[in-house]
Amino acid sequence: MKNSETAIEFNQISKFYPGVKALSNIKFSIQWGTIVGLAGENGSGKSTLLKLLTGIEKADEGEVKVRNKPIHSIKDSIQQKISMVTQEPSLVDELSIAENVIVNQPGKWILNWKEKEQKTDYYLQKLGLNLNVKSKAGSLSPDQQQLVSIARALSTEPDILLLDEATSSLTDDQTELVLNLLKEFKGNNKIVIFISHKLKEYLKICDEIIVLRDSDYICKLVPPDWTEEIVISSMVGRELTNLYPMKRTMKDSEKMLSIENLKMNNSISKPLNVDIKTGEIFVFSGLVGCGRSEILRALIGEVDFVGDIQLAGKPYPVKNTVDAFKKGITLIPAERKSEGIVGHLSVYENAILGIRSKKSLFGLIKRKDELKIVHKIIEDLGVKTASVHTPIENLSGGNQQKVILGKAISIGPKVLLLDEPTRGIDVGAKAEIYHLLRKLSEEGLTVIISSSDLQEVIGVADRVGVMFRGELKTILTEKDVTEENIMYYATGND
Ligand SMILES: Nc1ncnc2c1ncn2[C@@H]1O[C@H](COP(=O)(O)OP(=O)(O)O)[C@@H](O)[C@H]1O
Ligand SMILES: [Mg+2]
Numbered sequence: 001m002k003n004s005e006t007a008i009e010f011n012q013i014s015k016f017y018p019g020v021k022a023l024s025n026i027k028f029s030i031q032w033g034t035i036v037g038l039a040g041e042n043g044s045g046k047s048t049l050l051k052l053l054t055g056i057e058k059a060d061e062g063e064v065k066v067r068n069k070p071i072h073s074i075k076d077s078i079q080q081k082i083s084m085v086t087q088e089p090s091l092v093d094e095l096s097i098a099e100n101v102i103v104n105q106p107g108k109w110i111l112n113w114k115e116k117e118q119k120t121d122y123y124l125q126k127l128g129l130n131l132n133v134k135s136k137a138g139s140l141s142p143d144q145q146q147l148v149s150i151a152r153a154l155s156t157e158p159d160i161l162l163l164d165e166a167t168s169s170l171t172d173d174q175t176e177l178v179l180n181l182l183k184e185f186k187g188n189n190k191i192v193i194f195i196s197h198k199l200k201e202y203l204k205i206c207d208e209i210i211v212l213r214d215s216d217y218i219c220k221l222v223p224p225d226w227t228e229e230i231v232i233s234s235m236v237g238r239e240l241t242n243l244y245p246m247k248r249t250m251k252d253s254e255k256m257l258s259i260e261n262l263k264m265n266n267s268i269s270k271p272l273n274v275d276i277k278t279g280e281i282f283v284f285s286g287l288v289g290c291g292r293s294e295i296l297r298a299l300i301g302e303v304d305f306v307g308d309i310q311l312a313g314k315p316y317p318v319k320n321t322v323d324a325f326k327k328g329i330t331l332i333p334a335e336r337k338s339e340g341i342v343g344h345l346s347v348y349e350n351a352i353l354g355i356r357s358k359k360s361l362f363g364l365i366k367r368k369d370e371l372k373i374v375h376k377i378i379e380d381l382g383v384k385t386a387s388v389h390t391p392i393e394n395l396s397g398g399n400q401q402k403v404i405l406g407k408a409i410s411i412g413p414k415v416l417l418l419d420e421p422t423r424g425i426d427v428g429a430k431a432e433i434y435h436l437l438r439k440l441s442e443e444g445l446t447v448i449i450s451s452s453d454l455q456e457v458i459g460v461a462d463r464v465g466v467m468f469r470g471e472l473k474t475i476l477t478e479k480d481v482t483e484e485n486i487m488y489y490a491t492g493n494d
Contacts, residue, residue, distance in 0.1 A: 005031070005032060006029045006030075006031060006068075007029075007030055007031060007032045007066065007067065007160070007191055008029060008030040008053070008064070008065070008066050008160070008191065009029045009030075009063075009064070009065040009066075009068075010026050010027060010028055010029070010049070010052075010062070010064055011027060011062050011063045011064070011065065012025050012026070012027050012061065012062035012063075013025070013026040013027070013049075013052065013059045013061065013062035013063070013064060014026075014059065014060050014061035014062060015045075015048055015052065015057065015059050015060055015061075016060050021215045022045050022048040022215055023045045023048055023049060023052075023059075023215050024215045024216055025061075025062075025216075025217070026045075026049065026062070026212075026216075026217045027062075027217065028210060028217060028220065030191055030193070032189045032190070032191060033186060033187075033189045033190070033191070034186065034191060034192075034207045034208065035182060035183070035186050035191075035192040035193075035194060035205050035206050035207050036191070036192070036193045036194065036206065036207065036208055036209075036210060037194050037195075037196075037202035037205075037206035037208070037209040037210070038050070038193055038194065038195045038209075038210050038212065039195075039199070039202060039209050039210070039211050039212070039231055039234075039235055040211060040212035040213055040218075040235055040426075041213065041235055041236060041396075041426035041427065041428050041429075042396035042397055042398055042425070042426040042429070043214075043396045043426075044212040044213050044214060044215065044235070045212050045215045046164070046195050046212060047087055047164050047195070049212070050084060050162045050164055050193060050195070052064045052071070053066070053071060053077060053082055053084070053160070053162060053193075054074065054077045054082060054084050054162070055071050055072065055073045055074040055075070055076055055077040056074065058072070066080040066082065066160070067080060080159070080160065081156075081157070081158045081159040081160065082158060082159070082160040082162065083153040083154075083156045083158035083160070083161055083162070084153065084161075084162035084163075084164065085146075085149045085150050085152075085153045085161075085162065085163045085164060085166040086149075086164055087164040087165045087195075089142075089145055089146075089149070090149060091137040091138075091140075091145055091148060091149060091152075092137060093136065093137050093138030094136060094137075094138060095136070095137055096133065096134050096135060096136055096137070097120060097124070097131060097132075097133045097134070097135060097136075097137055097140075097148055098113075098116055098117045098120040098133040098134065100137050100148060100152060101119075101120040101123065101133075101148065101151055101152045101155055102116045102119070102120060102155075103152070117133045117134070119155060120133045120151070120155070121133050123151035123152075123154055123155045124147075124148070124151055126151070126154070126181065127147045127148075127150060127151050127154075127177065127178070127181070128147070128174065128177050129144060129147050129148070129151070131144065131148075142169040143169045143170050143171060143174060143288075145169075146166060146167070146168070146169045146170060147170070147174065147178075149166065150163070150166055150178060154181075154185075158190070159190050159191065160190065160191045160192075160193070161182075161185060161190065161191070161192045161193075162192075162193045163182075163192065163193070163194050163195065163196075164195045165195050165196060165197060165424070166178070166196075167179075167196055167198070167201060168196070168197060168423070168424055171287070171288050175198075175201065179201060179204055179205045182194070182205055183205055192205075194206060197423075197424060197425070197426070199228050199231055199232065199427075200228070202231065203226065203228065203231075207222070207223075208220055208221065208222045209221040209222075209226060209231060211231065211234040211235055213234070213235060213236075213237055218234050218235075218237075219234055221234065232427055235426075235427060235428075236427060236428045242431065242435075243427065243430065243431045243434070243459065244431075244434050244459030244460060245434055245435050245438040245459075245460070247478075248462070249478075250277065250279075250280060250462045250463075251279070252277075253277045253278040253279055253280070254277065254278050254312075254313075255275045255276070255277060255278070255310075255313070256276055256277060256278040256279075256280070256311070256312060256414060256415060256446040257275070257276040257299075257309065257310070257311055257316075257415055257446060257448075258275045258276075258308075258309070258310040259272060259273060259274050259275070259276075259307065259308075259309050260273055260307055260308040260309070260310075261273065261306075261307040261308060262295070262298065262305055262306075262307035262308075262309070263305060263306050263307055264291065264294050264295075264298055264303055264304070264305050264470065265303060265304040265305065267291070267470045268470075269291075269469055269470035269471040270471050270472075271307060272295070272307075272471070272472045273472070274465060274472060274475065276415075276446060276448060277446070278444060278446055279441050279442065279443075279444045279445065279446060280441065280446055280447070280462050280463065281437060281438070281441050281447045281449065281460055281461055281462045282446075282447070282448050282449070282461065282462065282463050282464075282465065283448075283449045283450070283451055283457050283460065283461035283463070283464050283465070284296075284448070284449070284450045284451075284464075284465045284467055285450075285451060285452075285454070285457045285464050285465070285466050285467070285486050285490065286466055286467035286468060286490045287452075287468075287490050287491070288452065290467040290468055290469060290470070290490065291467050291469070291470040291471075292450040292451075292467050293334065293419050293450050294470075295450070295467075296331055296417045296419055296448065296450050297331075299318070299324065299329055299331075299415075299417060299448075300318065300320075300321045300324040300325075300329060300330070300331045300417065301318035301319050301320045301321060301323055301324050302320070302321060311327060311328065311329070311414065311415070312328075312414060316329075322357075325357070325358075325411075325413075327414075328412075328413050328414035328415060329413060329414065329415045329417065330354075330408050330411070330413045330415075330416060330417065331417040331418075331419065332401075332404055332405065332408055332416070332417065332418045332419065332421065333419050334419040334420040334423060334450075336397065336400060336401060336404065336423075336424070340400070340401075340404045341392050341393070341400055341403070341404060342392070343391065343392060343393035344391055344393065345391065345392060346388060346389045346390060346391055346392065347374070347378070347383070347385050347387075347388050347389070347390055347391075347392050347395065347403055348370075348371075348374050348388040348389060349392075350392045350403055350404070350407065351373070351374045351377050351378075351388075351403050351406055351407050351410070352370050352373065352374055352407075353407055354407040354408060354410050354411045355370070355373055355407075355410050355411060356370075357411075358411045371388075373410055374388050375388070377403065377406030377407070377409075377410060378403075378406070380406065381402040381403075381405060381406045381432075381436065382402065382432060383395075383399050383402045383403055383406070384396070384399050385399060396426065396429070397424045397425045397426070397429075398425040398426055398428070398429025398430070398432075398433070399429065401421070401422070401425055401429070401433065402429070402432070402433070405433065405436065409440065409445075413445070414445075414446060415445075415446045415447075415448060416440070416445055416446070416447050416448070417448050417449075417450075418437075418447070418448070418449045418450070419449075419450045420450065420451055420452065420453075421433060421437070421449055421451065421456075422434075422453070422456060423453075430456075434456075434459065434460050437449075437460060438460070441462075449461070454483050454486060454487075457481075457486065458481055458482070458483065458486075461481060462477070463475055463476065463477050463481075464476045464477075464481050464486060466485075466486055466489035466490050467490070468489065468490055468491070468492045469492070473489040473490070473492075473493075473494070474489045476489075
């Protein structure tokens, strides 16, 4: 295998799904010993391109070749030692970790169970996981599941490793470890094709970045002429200088939410005190497990707490989410697929849920009025959908999130809580959501966000509350909102 030998060739590939063009006339090749980043907004065709390499999907036009041999089937792909970590979680909950990892093993029939478990453990250790290989995959946290999926792909000892947003649930440290493993992997004259939502990850490890946009091949970027701005503008096809809204000086406004001596269930940390103003964007930041999501859950009555909360100057004793909703506080959860949307229902049905539950408290609503509301949500938020009757699961993550936002806003809450508001969303839609949150806050909505994305925290917050082990360490404002300051307090310093 010489370094210069062409390993993978996409030769004028087109792929259609009913009513959608997923890839059109894609042509490029990849050499051995490279890490290729595949970048593009949601729906640009990245996952489809990788699926062609695995033989799961077939091109309608053109040919995909590896080592000069066409890939027509899953068998062809396995023969070429291609392995993929898919975007969707793919472990079988009921099977053990070892059973999940060994499922696709070449030569798995020769190994006895002890050997299988040892082999699994070897790859888990490589990924920094100290888990019992006999535990059920269903008992793992999302980040552990993602690492096990990567372990499974690595354990097949592939020559070509495909990672489709395989770092989306990982912490910074876990990501760092995976990226280093990928570099080591490529060093053996192998290939990694890498898709991520975090551009920084591309810049860290890729030798080249292929940009797709609306099913088209746009360009190949190589260092040193790439910067985050160049990648983004190639992805969205326009200059995206204003990903985040302009910084502003907060007007002195009334207290909307006053939190005094808040302690979450069984927490042994110091009680939390903070006043949040009307029309403010307040972001809780901190490392995974610092308690930022729990604060949001406490505010809608999902997590028990003691302490005094006042909403718009009145005591706010909250019993449950319905109670919170009635009083004017609503949460957009982090887990969009399982909690935010009802996937098989239409955009219409999802968008109208908020109004319906409000009206069911205060009276009925006519179908005609419902339709008006749904169309207004679609228009105001710029939701891209073929029709209001399209199942919401067919929309990109960004458009799903806009529908969820529209639903929440349609009932006119006083306080909007968002947990990881843009996780798994492409940059274009991110920018739209940030600007929308700013506009809503300027109209008087109080916005409270929990986010692990430091750039986002810095980009959208008026003030940042930094948490460490359940404790609010500090509140940063204006020029003190920097990556260094946030990390300083997030790691427990005073
Ligand atoms: N199984 C499918 N059926 C119908 N349309 C699909 C299917 N998979 C992907 N698409 C469509 O093909 C286009 C490309 O999708 P995809 O490859 O998943 O993009 P990306 O991974 O870049 O977000 C999108 O418009 C998407 O809605
Ligand atoms: Mg994808």
